[in-house]
Amino acid sequence: MTHDFTKAHHLPKRRGGQDQADPYDLPRQRRGKTPQMHGRYPDYDVLEQAGAWDEPTRAVVLARVDDVPEREFFTAAEAATLGAFCDDLLAQHSEPRIPVLAFVDAKHAAGKTEGYRYADMPPDAETWRLVARGLDEAAGGEAGAYADIDSDGRERILDAFSSGDLEGGVWAELDVSRAWSVVTRDALTAFYAHPWAWNEIGFGGPAYPRGYARLGIGMSEAWEGEEAIHPDPVPDVKRKGLE
Amino acid sequence: MKDLLKGSVLPRDNDSARLLHPTRRDIPGRDRMRRFAHDDEVDMLVIGCGAGGGVLAQRLARAGWRVCVLERGPFWDPEADWVSDEAGSAHIYWNDVRIVGGKDPVQMGKNNSGHGVGGSMVHYAGYTPRFHPSDFETQTRDGVGTDWPITYRDLREHYARVERELPVAGQDWPWGDPHSYPHSPHPVCGAAERAWHGAIQHGIEMRVGPVGIANGVFGNRPHCIYRGFCLQGCKVNAKASPLVTHVPDALEHGAEIRADCMVVRIEADASGKATGVTYIHDGKECFQRAAAIAVCGYSIESPRLLLHSSGPGFPNGIGNAGDQVGRYLMVQGAPQVAGRFPELLRMYKAPPPEVSSEQFYETDPSRDFARGFSIQTISPLPIGWAEHVLADGHRGAALREYMRDYNHWAVLGALSELLPQPENRVTLAGETDQFGMPLVRFDYTQCENDRRNIAFAKQTLHDIWESAGAQDVLTIDRYAHLVGGCRMGTSPDNSVVGADHRVWGTDNVFVADGSVMPTQGSANPALTIMVLASRLAELLGRKQLGATHKGAYARAVR
Ligand SMILES: Cc1cc2nc3c(=O)[nH]c(=O)nc-3n(C[C@H](O)[C@H](O)[C@H](O)COP(=O)(O)OP(=O)(O)OC[C@H]3O[C@@H](n4cnc5c(N)ncnc54)[C@H](O)[C@@H]3O)c2cc1C
Ligand code: SF4
Numbered sequence: 001m002t003h004d005f006t007k008a009h010h011l012p013k014r015r016g017g018q019d020q021a022d023p024y025d026l027p028r029q030r031r032g033k034t035p036q037m038h039g040r041y042p043d044y045d046v047l048e049q050a051g052a053w054d055e056p057t058r059a060v061v062l063a064r065v066d067d068v069p070e071r072e073f074f075t076a077a078e079a080a081t082l083g084a085f086c087d088d089l090l091a092q093h094s095e096p097r098i099p100v101l102a103f104v105d106a107k108h109a110a111g112k113t114e115g116y117r118y119a120d121m122p123p124d125a126e127t128w129r130l131v132a133r134g135l136d137e138a139a140g141g142e143a144g145a146y147a148d149i150d151s152d153g154r155e156r157i158l159d160a161f162s163s164g165d166l167e168g169g170v171w172a173e174l175d176v177s178r179a180w181s182v183v184t185r186d187a188l189t190a191f192y193a194h195p196w197a198w199n200e201i202g203f204g205g206p207a208y209p210r211g212y213a214r215l216g217i218g219m220s221e222a223w224e225g226e227e228a229i230h231p232d233p234v235p236d237v238k239r240k241g242l243e
Numbered sequence: 244m245k246d247l248l249k250g251s252v253l254p255r256d257n258d259s260a261r262l263l264h265p266t267r268r269d270i271p272g273r274d275r276m277r278r279f280a281h282d283d284e285v286d287m288l289v290i291g292c293g294a295g296g297g298v299l300a301q302r303l304a305r306a307g308w309r310v311c312v313l314e315r316g317p318f319w320d321p322e323a324d325w326v327s328d329e330a331g332s333a334h335i336y337w338n339d340v341r342i343v344g345g346k347d348p349v350q351m352g353k354n355n356s357g358h359g360v361g362g363s364m365v366h367y368a369g370y371t372p373r374f375h376p377s378d379f380e381t382q383t384r385d386g387v388g389t390d391w392p393i394t395y396r397d398l399r400e401h402y403a404r405v406e407r408e409l410p411v412a413g414q415d416w417p418w419g420d421p422h423s424y425p426h427s428p429h430p431v432c433g434a435a436e437r438a439w440h441g442a443i444q445h446g447i448e449m450r451v452g453p454v455g456i457a458n459g460v461f462g463n464r465p466h467c468i469y470r471g472f473c474l475q476g477c478k479v480n481a482k483a484s485p486l487v488t489h490v491p492d493a494l495e496h497g498a499e500i501r502a503d504c505m506v507v508r509i510e511a512d513a514s515g516k517a518t519g520v521t522y523i524h525d526g527k528e529c530f531q532r533a534a535a536i537a538v539c540g541y542s543i544e545s546p547r548l549l550l551h552s553s554g555p556g557f558p559n560g561i562g563n564a565g566d567q568v569g570r571y572l573m574v575q576g577a578p579q580v581a582g583r584f585p586e587l588l589r590m591y592k593a594p595p596p597e598v599s600s601e602q603f604y605e606t607d608p609s610r611d612f613a614r615g616f617s618i619q620t621i622s623p624l625p626i627g628w629a630e631h632v633l634a635d636g637h638r639g640a641a642l643r644e645y646m647r648d649y650n651h652w653a654v655l656g657a658l659s660e661l662l663p664q665p666e667n668r669v670t671l672a673g674e675t676d677q678f679g680m681p682l683v684r685f686d687y688t689q690c691e692n693d694r695r696n697i698a699f700a701k702q703t704l705h706d707i708w709e710s711a712g713a714q715d716v717l718t719i720d721r722y723a724h725l726v727g728g729c730r731m732g733t734s735p736d737n738s739v740v741g742a743d744h745r746v747w748g749t750d751n752v753f754v755a756d757g758s759v760m761p762t763q764g765s766a767n768p769a770l771t772i773m774v775l776a777s778r779l780a781e782l783l784g785r786k787q788l789g790a791t792h793k794g795a796y797a798r799a800v801r
Binding site: 005006007008010011012013014023039040053054056057060061088089090091112113114115116117118119120123158162184185188189190191192193197198200201202203204206207208209210211212213215216217218219220224227 | 322324325326329331333336338339340341344348350351356430431432433436437468469470472478479585586588589592624625626628629630636638640642643644645646647648650651684686714715
């Protein structure tokens with residue numbers, strides 16, 4: 001397969017299955033970091049732009065990279081289960097990983113709420129704990145069990161969770177679809193708030209006070225990343241004069 | 244002549260744009276702000292400094308009223324308090340828990356309301372369309388919803404006036420009551436160009452705008468820098484919110500805006516005369532005297548406050564003798580469909596609101612539902628995009644793949660007019676919050692007309708992308724905007740306030756925010772909320788209220 005992203009054959013719906021997307025034939029990230037070090041913009045590191053950001057924004061964004069919060073809210077066993085769950089949800093199966101659960105933990109340790117709660121649901125923080133228990137039950141075991149079963153087993157549980165099909169135990173009490181929406185919202189927020197994820201997807205990141213000038217189709221600012229065009233990094237590197 | 248002056252005309256009765264500092268972003272006049280004593284009876288006490296409250300305060304202050312605004316959130320300084328970052332902006336939303344129920348519960352939080360000086364317009368997208376004349380008489384025309392006790396003509400002059408104050412930029416508008424805008428349309432980004440092209444292919448007319456974002460010289464308001472973070476608060480001060488469009492002028496004319504004050508009760512005697520409000524500041528309970536009170540707390544908080552303000556004359560809450568407070572709350576159905584294209588579109592650039600269409604706004608007998616919807620471009624940032632991808636059923640490696648493809652996508656959204664229903668309502672829940680106030684519960688269930696409208700709108704968005712040659716599409720169902728709950732009507736049996744915004748059964752309590760709307764059309768509501776407040780200020784100034792309590796109105800013309 002070549003990387004011609006003007007076509008869409010790499011997209012999951014066009015490939016006829018959820019699991020086939022394979023990022024490992026993308027070039028390795030050559031500048032900065034991405035989660036698992038693959039991405040579409042191998043020579044783009046949004047953090048190199050930090051000097052162009054305003055001070056309050058810089059502080060908030062750099063803290064995500066430099067000050068990963070310590071575990072405070074979840075127990076060690078809950079963290080094992082939920083950490084594995086977040087890795088599966090976001091396909092983070094190798095280092096470097098964005099420490100998703102650490103940010104979720106910090107949010108709930110600080111008692112932050114989302115402004116609403118479904119009438120038939122407990123507070124979000126409590127939902128996270130129940131989900132940990134429910135995943136372990138579905139894995140057929142003790143606290144932390146979910147993290148210990150094989151990836152096929154976890155995939156089956158995740159599939160059932162996402163389609164609202166978990167039953168019994170915790171799940172008899174908890175609306176499965178709503179629990180899915182509560183935990184995925186927090187996890188996706190933590191992941192895509194992180195500048196490594198912005199490198200992977202080619203997002204420009206903070207843009208004040210500089211702003212954008214080149215808005216049209218196919219246009220980029222001078223500092224914005226270029227999309228990888230070939231699976232073999234050699235011609236890519238040559239073309240960009242990076243040798 | 245008008246074209247020559249485009250971009251330079253300042254409004255006559257509002258100096259906010261000139262009062263702003265040319266380079267600093269914080270709001271001038273705070274240090275010199277007037278302060279009223281607690282036992283000083285202010286002419287008008289405004290609860291909430293959002294779209295409705297901000298405009299009302301500015302208008303009345305200018306007319307010489309002694310105005311005090313109590314706002315639950317902070318007095319924002321855009322430079323210091325806001326960031327150019329999605330997750331880092333959670334603090335600008337109303338995050339206190341609201342309980343949501345019904346068959347189709349509505350998510351609140353970041354997709355709903357804000358707090359602080361500027362209200363929800365701090366993080367609104369910036370679309371500022373007018374309502375159509377038909378919106379004010381849907382019962383007569385289409386046999387659904389209800390008629391307003393006022394018509395489009397009552398608001399027309401105020402629309403033009405507020406559009407000049409924001410100022411609104413956009414192409415000449417062909418729908419509803421055709422009109423033009425004070426500022427010319429903004430340039431559009433690649434993603435919006437794609438959408439526009441697709442619409443034309445599909446036989447749908449779209450226009451650039453209307454957005455409340457300065458495009459050209461406008462006093463000291465800076466020009467937009469196309470950075471795309473409108474929903475996170477505009478650090479530039481280019482996007483309109485009362486913080487920059489009305490608060491500077493209000494302060495200049497002697498209004499006090501007291502931030503970080505949560506009003507918990509309106510105090511009224513048994514005869515229907517309110518005497519002031521009780522509020523919490525820094526954990527302490529205070530009472531502010533007032534001759535008249537305007538409730539402008541948003542469609543959830545305004546009914547909540549009225550319901551909670553029960554007393555001898557009002558056993559079930561102020562204005563609730565006919566069990567109307569909190570009912571007929573409305574949201575718009577807001578499905579979004581994304582289309583995939585060969586080129587890099589980088590939808591994070593430029594304001595998310597860019598191009599829109601009101602071609603489907605009115606009832607069309609060939610469709611199987613009454614009323615209609617509008618179509619607008621929306622451009623989610625990465626976290627919003629991730630929610631979109633997940634909602635289409637992707638996780639793990641597939642989610643990451645669609646996310647990596649972010650820069651190839653463009654997103655269109657619809658706003659479907661959902662109908663007002665009595666059981667879609669706000670009530671008080673058993674639990675209490677940190678202020679000792681009962682939590683609010685909001686139940687929402689769609690009716691058949693609603694479901695058909697949303698399904699048709701979604702199909703139309705799909706068709707547009709197909710005509711545009713999209714290589715793939717992803718869909719998410721959501722809601723947007725929330726109005727109603729203290730609706731305006733003709734009697735206490737069908738409404739909470741009359742055409743003059745006065746709460747039935749009271750002398751001097753008014754509601755002036757989105758909650759007074761009896762129907763919602765498929766336009767974004769903020770402009771019309773401001774326009775209603777502008778009209779109310781005019782009525783108060785002219786004393787056309789037939790009020791039995793004269794104090795405030797007498798003082799106004801002193
Ligand atoms: C993501 C998003 C995008 C949007 N985009 C658009 C758009 O493009 N165009 C559009 O027209 N609209 C948009 N809206 C909606 C729009 O922002 C609101 O409809 C509008 O601001 C509501 O005005 P309001 O006066 O009713 O309330 P608000 O503007 O919310 O003002 C209410 C104020 O009252 C304060 N308050 C509440 N209760 C109390 C109390 N008890 N004591 C003291 N203060 C109190 C609140 O803190 C708040 O500041 C958007 C909303 C969201 C969430
Ligand atoms: S795009 Fe323009 S209006 Fe929106 S936040 Fe940026 S500068 Fe403000």
